[in-house]
Amino acid sequence: MPELPEVETIRLGLERELVGRTVVSVDWRGSAFRKASPQPLNQLAGRQVLHIDRHAKFLFVRLDNGATWLVHLGMTGKLLFHGLGDAEAPHTHLRLELDDGRELRYVDPRRFGMLRLYGPGQLVEDVDHYGPDALDPAFTATVLADAMRTSRAPMKAFLLDQTKVAGLGNIYVCEALWRAGISPRRKACNVAKAKVVPLYQQILAVLQDALADGGTSFNDYVNTIGDPGTFVSNLAVFQREGAPCLRPGCPGQVTRIVQSGRSTFYCSRCQR
DNA sequence: ATGATCTCCTGAGCGC
DNA sequence: TGCGCTCAGGAGATCA
Numbered sequence: 001m002p003e004l005p006e007v008e009t010i011r012l013g014l015e016r017e018l019v020g021r022t023v024v025s026v027d028w029r030g031s032a033f034r035k036a037s038p039q040p041l042n043q044l045a046g047r048q049v050l051h052i053d054r055h056a057k058f059l060f061v062r063l064d065n066g067a068t069w070l071v072h073l074g075m076t077g078k079l080l081f082h083g084l085g086d087a088e089a090p091h092t093h094l095r096l097e098l099d100d101g102r103e104l105r106y107v108d109p110r111r112f113g114m115l116r117l118y119g120p121g122q123l124v125e126d127v128d129h130y131g132p133d134a135l136d137p138a139f140t141a142t143v144l145a146d147a148m149r150t151s152r153a154p155m156k157a158f159l160l161d162q163t164k165v166a167g168l169g170n171i172y173v174c175e176a177l178w179r180a181g182i183s184p185r186r187k188a189c190n191v192a193k194a195k196v197v198p199l200y201q202q203i204l205a206v207l208q209d210a211l212a213d214g215g216t217s218f219n220d221y222v223n224t225i226g227d228p229g230t231f232v233s234n235l236a237v238f239q240r241e242g243a244p245c246l247r248p249g250c251p252g253q254v255t256r257i258v259q260s261g262r263s264t265f266y267c268s269r270c271q272r
Numbered sequence: 273a274t275g276a277t278c279t280c281c282t283g284a285g286c287g288c
Numbered sequence: 289t290g291c292g293c294t295c296a297g298g299a300g301a302t303c304a
């Protein structure tokens with residue numbers, strides 16, 4: 001569900017509302033997730049939150065004892081602030097009672113997310129194989145060009161590959177390729193050199209535009225106070241199958257194809 | 273080693 | 289109303 005702009009929106013919410021708070025008590029339901037936590041989540045009890053980092057779609061909640069609580073929302077994960085007595089949504093897996101009389105809850109119907117508590121000094125390994133975050137200065141046009149030169153994967157798969165550049169998902173890959181006028185089917189190594197810098201610029205632009213709108217919401221994405229993002233009205237191709245291409249002067253229409261088992265939306269007329 | 277496919281899980285939407 | 293099918297914003301494991 002959430003990609004970089006949505007996760008960054010949540011990070012900003014946590015920075016405002018969670019940093020400085022202490023966890024009074026933990027209600028962990030022990031639900032089975034795809035990856036178990038290295039340390040029991042009950043050990044969040046008594047910890048104060050110092051700050052929140054993000055790499056790609058992972059959140060790093062830094063705690064006062066040197067521990068790190070890693071959160072990944074998968075497709076349907078939500079982190080939400082609630083009052084103590086608020087009714088509980090289905091698929092609530094974790095409730096953290098905070099010292100300001102509120103609760104932070106993790107809700108995730110599909111349980112594709114990850115909640116992983118690393119002890120003090122324990123190294124977080126989940127992003128070891130990841131490439132640079134798409135909005136980090138370490139991600140440059142040169143880095144992108146070097147990775148593209150050696151990959152025969154179609155551009156769609158290439159940009160979804162978190163080891164190349166981290167943080168993009170299905171929506172923003174489709175949107176960035178449309179903005180740059182590159183076919184999602186074109187092999188990365190076959191993209192004209194002259195198109196690499198524009199692609200780099202459009203990746204940053206679409207992420208920043210979406211972030212400014214609080215992300216994209218279809219069904220269930222909401223930020224930490226339950227508000228949806230509004231970028232859906234600015235999507236050019238994603239979930240617009242059959243609609244006219246929005247590029248000025250382009251007579252094409254948006255097509256949906258399946259690549260590596262996932263939907264790709266693009267205009268075959270102006271994305272070459 | 274790279275790229276494609278399968279898998280985890282639940283819910284929504286659709287056609288019949 | 290209900291059944292069965294397809295699809296969903298992610299990513300790790302497995303297979304060719």
